[in-house]
Amino acid sequence: MKKTLFLLSSIFMSVPLTSAVLAQSAFQNNNQLEQDDLQKDEIIVTGTRFATPIDQVGRSVSVVDASEIEIRQQRFLFDVLTTQPGVQVNRSGSFGSLATVSVRGLPSGQTLVVQDGIVLNNPSSFDNGFNFANFDSADIERVEVLRGAQSVLYGSDAIGGVINIVTKGANKEGIGGNAFIEGGTFGTFRGAGSIVGGNDFASGRLSISGITSQGFSSADAANGNIENDGFNNITFSTKGQIRPTEKIDLTVIARYQDSENEFDGFAFGVGPVDGDEVGETEEFSIAGIATYTALNGTLSNRLSVSYLLNDQVTFTDGAASFDALGTRISYEYQGTFKPLEELSIIGGAEYDEQESRVDIGFGGNQEIETVSGFALLQFQPVSFVTLNGGVRHDAATGFDNETTFNVSTAIRVPQTNTLIRASYAEGFRAPSAGELSFNPALFAEFSDGFDIGVEQYFFEDRLKLGVIYFDQQIDDLIAFDLEAFTFVNIQEFSATGVEVTLDAILSPQVTFSASYTFTDALNISTVTPAGNQPRNRVSAEFVLTPTEKLSLSIGALYNGEEFSGGNILNDFFLVNLRTSYALTDQLEIFGRIENLTDANYQDNFGFGTAPLSGFGGVRVKF
Secondary structure, three states: OOOOHHHHHHHHHOOOOOOOOOOOOHHHHHHHHHOOOOOOOOOEEOOOOOOEEHHHOOOEEEEEEHHHHHHHOOOEHHHHHHOOOOEEEEEOOOOOOOEEEEEOOOOHHHEEEEEOOEEOOOOOOOOOOOOHHHOEOOOEEEEEEEEOOOHHHHOOOOOOEEEEEEEOOOOOOEEEEEEEEEEEHHHEEEEEEEEEEEOOOEEEEEEEEEEEEOOOOOEOHHHOOOOOOOEEEEEEEEEEEEEEEOOEEEEEEEEEEEEEEEEEEEEOOOEEEEEEEEEEEEEEEEEEEEEEEEHHHOEEEEEEEEEEEEEEEEEEOOEEEEEEEEEEEEEEEEEEEEEEOOEEEEEEEEEEEEEEEOOOOOOOOEEEEEEEEEEEEEEEEEOOEEEEEEEEEEEEOOOOOEEEEEEEEEEEEOOOOEEEEEEEEEEEEOOOHHHHHHOOOOOOEEEEEEEEEEEEEEOOOOEEEEEEEEEEEEEOOEEEEOOOOEEEEOOEEEEEEEEEEEEEEEEOOEEEEEEEEEEEEEEOOOOEEOOOOOOEEEEEEEEEOOOOOEEEEEEEEEEOOEEEOOEEEOOEEEEEEEEEEEOOOOEEEEEEEEOOOOOOOOOOOOEOOOOOEEEEEEEEEO
16 A cells, blocks of 8 residues: 555545544643652553552563653654663664664564554564554553563563553543644654544444655765655554453454655665665554453453564665565463452463565565463562562474573562562573574573662652662574674673663642663673663653643653664764643644754664654644
8 A cells, every 4th residue: 555645635634623533632631640649559550461550560660651642742652662761762764764672772672562462573574573663652542661571471572571552442431532633844744533432332442543754864964865765654453342241351453554664775884875765564463352251250261362464575776675574373361360359360371373474585484383371470468568470381383492480579668658679580582483584593592680679759759769770691692693694693692780760740730750771781792782772871751731721841862872883873962842732622732843952963873863853733632
């Protein structure tokens, strides 16, 4: 499907402005912070497979919800993740160019991405990674970032961490909707709309979003590259739920993305240079989930089937130069038994089949089947202590069976407003189909690591300070050997560091949050720092709501010096301004300035970044 400005215009024009609507306005969502404290028990984390209040989670985790995304006017999933501690986003140029995410200094292929229970990692990418460039944030309800090895929870590819995405659901009563449209620098137009509705028996949501932009040069313009690289994307997503009885819940989730992006070529010894390169990508995911509750609610049975397809083709000077088709189908059963209020037990099994097919370019055809079983336990011996533990066994085609283990605890120290978190976890990653197409002799990576941290609340819970230390080691890391032009297992990789977070309610109208991450990531075998991983990184967000109608926010990011492509990249500092104003309860205008100081920087060697730019738009709801 070709994505053009005409197509996007047709979509938006077909939704009358008087009947389109958008999400709750930023200032309305932010006014929830007028509560007396930071609401430690309000956030429920689901990515741990136990729906658990965040202050009872022993693992290092952070959560971003839809109201924060709206206040910050973050367009894509990678924008949301940029502000999170321990997370590094790397982009290869203009809008739509490859965007990867690494957690705690580990390679991006070791981050697992899960959306509503569907694993999104692309089996046809060389490292089984996920391209964050195309995932629009318009239908995201919540993003959970679980840092550290999570293989017990999700199997292979979860060594670095898990990005768990929960998309928006639907109202159980009545019909509603929302929409927005915005435009700005680089000839950019973006919009989205949703219709939701339902009752006690059935509910559903249907959403559409799209963007078109002329972009800027993916190869850095400072190096004489002047050709802009455009981007077009359209996304359809839906979620439907039927509850035929109080004990049965049936859910269907689907998402389709079609993208086209221009990008630049690469010259050995020079780096990225202007070129006529175009990538076309179709991504489709669908899942059916059935839940049956028995034994007076003490036993929950969940059966799911999911399918993922990623089809991409690259054209150079008009001729196809590379293609890759990746598919994944998974069947899973999970049973949750809660014999006591203080005890929950999960047991489950999974069958996963991945296939990669490459007809043009490097690669070939590969298929991997994995059969897994897992058991998890959560126990509260006393009200202020939560213990978690688990074990998982994976058997993948052509590899030795792997058993991984984890344990964690969260201790809310009585009378002190202190929360202690600690965890130990093992992880493994089997070679991807794409990696095996280069080197069939590869074997699995194995990891073990721990983290320990303290969160302290002050001033009647209006201020929270958190500090976490982490240490993780990986044996037999899979890396690409450029000279041999193949993937190989290196001996050892190490990542240690500290994550510091600060959240404060300064007044009912003013909130502030910040994070600092120190990361020491090293390829021990070659004594080489990990690529594109700054040792020091700081992000901060300041939100002001002087009236019920007006919201102002400032976001700042400092990225320290880093090693990239055999070169040292200078540190840089970015500032973004955003504002919104509610004209009525149903209509809101908004705008933002990105890279306010017009910083000239690179966060990936040789690739360009956006200069000072501005965007504005309107939101409606009904």
